[in-house]
Amino acid sequence: MVTTHILGFPRIGEHRELKFALERYWRGEISQQELESAGQTIRRHNWTKQKESGLGYVTVGDFAWYDHVLNTSLLLGHIPARHRSQTLSLDTLFSIARGKEGSGCGCSNRAASDMTKWFNTNYHYIVPEFSQDDKFEVSWTQLFDEIQEAQSLGHQVKPVLIGPLTYLYLGNETDKSFDKKALLPALVDAYRVILERIKQLGVDWVQIDEPILALELDESWLDLFKPTYESLSGSVKLLLATYFSGVGHVLETIGELKVDGLHLDLVTAPQQLSDALATLPASWIISLGVINGRNVWKADLDKWLSVLTPVLNDFSEREFWIGSSCSLLHSPVDLTLEKTLSVETGSWFAFAYQKLEEVRLLSEALDGNEKAQKACEEYSIPVRQRQKNVRVNKKEVAERIAGLTAANSVRKLDYSDRVSYQQEELKLPLLPTTTIGSFPQTDDIRKTRSAFRQGRLAENEYKTAIQQEIARTIREQEALDLDVLVHGEAERNDMVEYFAENLSGFQTTKFGWVQSYGSRCVKPAIVVEDVTRPAPMTVEWSQYAQSLTKRPVKGMLTGPVTILGWTFPREDVSRETVALQIALALKDEVDDLQKAGIGIIQIDEPALREGLPIKQTEHQAYLDWAVRAFRLSAASAWPETQIHTHMCYSEFNEIIESVSALDADVITIETSRSNMALLDAFREFRYPNEIGPGVYDIHSPNVPDVEWMTSLLRKAAKLIPHQRLWVNPDCGLKTRGWTETRAALKNMVAAARVLRKELA
Ligand code: GLN
Ligand code: ZN
Numbered sequence: 001m002v003t004t005h006i007l008g009f010p011r012i013g014e015h016r017e018l019k020f021a022l023e024r025y026w027r028g029e030i031s032q033q034e035l036e037s038a039g040q041t042i043r044r045h046n047w048t049k050q051k052e053s054g055l056g057y058v059t060v061g062d063f064a065w066y067d068h069v070l071n072t073s074l075l076l077g078h079i080p081a082r083h084r085s086q087t088l089s090l091d092t093l094f095s096i097a098r099g100k101e102g103s104g105c106g107c108s109n110r111a112a113s114d115m116t117k118w119f120n121t122n123y124h125y126i127v128p129e130f131s132q133d134d135k136f137e138v139s140w141t142q143l144f145d146e147i148q149e150a151q152s153l154g155h156q157v158k159p160v161l162i163g164p165l166t167y168l169y170l171g172n173e174t175d176k177s178f179d180k181k182a183l184l185p186a187l188v189d190a191y192r193v194i195l196e197r198i199k200q201l202g203v204d205w206v207q208i209d210e211p212i213l214a215l216e217l218d219e220s221w222l223d224l225f226k227p228t229y230e231s232l233s234g235s236v237k238l239l240l241a242t243y244f245s246g247v248g249h250v251l252e253t254i255g256e257l258k259v260d261g262l263h264l265d266l267v268t269a270p271q272q273l274s275d276a277l278a279t280l281p282a283s284w285i286i287s288l289g290v291i292n293g294r295n296v297w298k299a300d301l302d303k304w305l306s307v308l309t310p311v312l313n314d315f316s317e318r319e320f321w322i323g324s325s326c327s328l329l330h331s332p333v334d335l336t337l338e339k340t341l342s343v344e345t346g347s348w349f350a351f352a353y354q355k356l357e358e359v360r361l362l363s364e365a366l367d368g369n370e371k372a373q374k375a376c377e378e379y380s381i382p383v384r385q386r387q388k389n390v391r392v393n394k395k396e397v398a399e400r401i402a403g404l405t406a407a408n409s410v411r412k413l414d415y416s417d418r419v420s421y422q423q424e425e426l427k428l429p430l431l432p433t434t435t436i437g438s439f440p441q442t443d444d445i446r447k448t449r450s451a452f453r454q455g456r457l458a459e460n461e462y463k464t465a466i467q468q469e470i471a472r473t474i475r476e477q478e479a480l481d482l483d484v485l486v487h488g489e490a491e492r493n494d495m496v497e498y499f500a501e502n503l504s505g506f507q508t509t510k511f512g513w514v515q516s517y518g519s520r521c522v523k524p525a526i527v528v529e530d531v532t533r534p535a536p537m538t539v540e541w542s543q544y545a546q547s548l549t550k551r552p553v554k555g556m557l558t559g560p561v562t563i564l565g566w567t568f569p570r571e572d573v574s575r576e577t578v579a580l581q582i583a584l585a586l587k588d589e590v591d592d593l594q595k596a597g598i599g600i601i602q603i604d605e606p607a608l609r610e611g612l613p614i615k616q617t618e619h620q621a622y623l624d625w626a627v628r629a630f631r632l633s634a635a636s637a638w639p640e641t642q643i644h645t646h647m648c649y650s651e652f653n654e655i656i657e658s659v660s661a662l663d664a665d666v667i668t669i670e671t672s673r674s675n676m677a678l679l680d681a682f683r684e685f686r687y688p689n690e691i692g693p694g695v696y697d698i699h700s701p702n703v704p705d706v707e708w709m710t711s712l713l714r715k716a717a718k719l720i721p722h723q724r725l726w727v728n729p730d731c732g733l734k735t736r737g738w739t740e741t742r743a744a745l746k747n748m749v750a751a752a753r754v755l756r757k758e759l760a
Pocket of ligand 2: 436606646647648730731732
């Protein structure tokens with residue numbers, strides 16, 4: 001009998017109940033008790049689903065109020081020094097994640113922690129902060145409480161924990177002069193306490209996630225695994241979980257660890273199985289991650305059945321588990337909520353609930369159940385039919401891509417020659433101020449869009465309403481005296497979904513939400529066919545905005561790598577091909593925008609970095625095609641058309657050359673949360689074009705004061721020649737309210753004025 005499990009389940013709830021409860025709690029509309037009961041309902045529901053699907057274990061410890069890495073920090077009693085005076089509570093957790101409201105400037109001692117992307121996903125975690133004298137003391141009982149909660153409901157529980165080395169690896173050192181590895185012994189002691197406590201709760205197996213094993217770790221890290229797991233062994237059984245890429249390159253090391261089993265992601269790296277079987281101790285269980293936790297396509301169960309049947313026969317002595325490739329955190333919750341998909345399209349997908357069924361069905365088939373074997377065969381029919389689908393790999397699209405040459409990705413002039421055309425055209429002041437694109441998405445805007453979608457609002461009324469919003473946004477920006485304006489993106493539900501809806505080749509969903517960070521969820525579209533552009537997508541709105549003002553309005557597009565990165569990709573076509581298809585569509589859009597009188601066009605690529613393959617040795621190949629796709633989308637711009645791009649993350653050093661190779665005239669980036677640390681990358685590498693380092697953190701409701709932003713700008717001006725320095729927030733403002741936005745931008749413009757004076 002194969003045992004079944006998943007690595008984790010979405011925590012947001014079928015209808016994003018967690019999101020809504022959190023936001024109500026933060027607004028002071030519900031009590032902590034009500035918030036806790038909302039969380040409990042979701043957990044119970046998730047466990048019941050897993051049990052109903054017949055899984056051998058329900059996973060506990062995957063629920064988090066904000067983020068599972070932050071949960072681990074609390075569990076370990078390891079929180080940033082500036083939050084330590086407080087007794088640990090849910091509010092401590094939220095203030096680490098979001099900063100503390102009303103604490104004055106962004107530099108206050110209660111600033112939010114850094115947030116960054118979880119491996120190559122679009123999930124963000126709160127980065128642990130390590131300093132020399134850190135202590136670890138198991139202090140937050142959520143995990144233990146939830147284990148008992150699940151047990152009291154009669155579930156067979158498998159808790160999940162982030163492993164100590166991954167936890168340590170993912171954190172930042174607050175003081176660069178010390179090596180966080182020095183904290184490992186103390187950290188391991190705390191983990192032993194945790195595991196012992198879990199054991200006392202009557203648990204057999206703990207899933208301990210060490211996804212960093214899939215990276216190409218250097219020896220100083222790899223060597224730590226053996227002693228660490230030596231120390232951790234002896235209480236509960238440990239299933240070491242790896243995912244997002246293969247671990248074939250470190251199987252020797254893994255095989256020496258004192259654990260009791262290994263989970264392999266066989267979706268991204270099927271080839272590692274045979275080596276694992278040959279290398280790992282026979283007593284270990286192997287957990288076969290075959291159901292893709294981060295895509296929406298139905299699994300080809302029949303294929304897996306024929307691949308795995310001989311494996312199970314040949315290794316009949318070994319115990320196998322079957323499960324998801326990684327946590328289902330990255331997958332939408334329930335396909336049956338989608339009532340508007342065509343029967344054919346609907347038959348291609350499986351969301352988290354459906355994936356539970358896939359695990360069950362495959363395990364029954366592998367156990368020799370003939371009915372299940374037959375069912376697997378039938379299950380795979382639509383999967384295979386789709387692969388033959390005539391609407392993919394169309395000849396004309398393939399030919400347009402095959403016909404591209406290097407010259408198609410190059411602008412007519414170099415930046416150094418374009419810049420004078422742009423100065424002439426735009427006549428901007430020193431340190432021009434701008435924003436990243438979106439302005440607050442008010443309830444009214446949301447209501448307008450949803451009324452239009454549901455057919456309750458006629459098209460011309462909808463247009464008028466959006467135009468009014470654009471006009472208001474333009475007026476606000478003029479009043480604030482910003483230099484480069486934006487139309488505000490009121491017509492966009494989401495920066496990728498909007499394009500997915502306007503391009504052809506995507507399927508969007510109504511409820512396919514996935515957590516991005518905290519209460520923020522995104523609804524990735526699905527690439528189902530070749531991507532093409534039936535008509536201009538943004539020209540009308542940008543042109544309208546420009547008609548209202550003499551100041552330049554920046555057109556706003558989402559770049560090819562980000563559209564691809566934040567949608568569910570096809571499994572039968574390379575990412576590179578799809579990126580180029582999208583790039584061609586955007587190239588036509590750029591051309592239409594400039595012809596319509598838009599002199600500045602921003603092509604956002606916030607997902608460029610997270611698209612990096614897990615393994616370093618594969619980075620360059622990815623960066624090459626990613627850069628090519630971006631450049632292709634911008635290459636139709638005239639010399640006087642200023643191309644901006646935007647990225648919002650803080651680990652930049654590694655890709656700086658590729659960022660520079662994008663050849664955007666201006667790049668805006670996130671730096672405020674890390675106190676301009678990001679700009680270190682620019683110390684060594686002279687970025688040749690213009691830069692807007694974000695001077696305030698839009699992820700937090702704090703209104704930064706003029707002093708704080710001025711000081712950040714001073715730092716930036718030391719590294720970037722001020723002729724090439726821009727002033728802007730670090731991301732779009734759609735999640736903020738108007739009051740705080742107005743106040744923050746007012747201070748930002750004032751800070752730019754102070755600096756202009758100083759530099760003059
Ligand atoms: N233009 C987008 C906005 O302002 C960019 C968002 C992002 O980088 N994530 O919302
Ligand atoms: Zn951003």
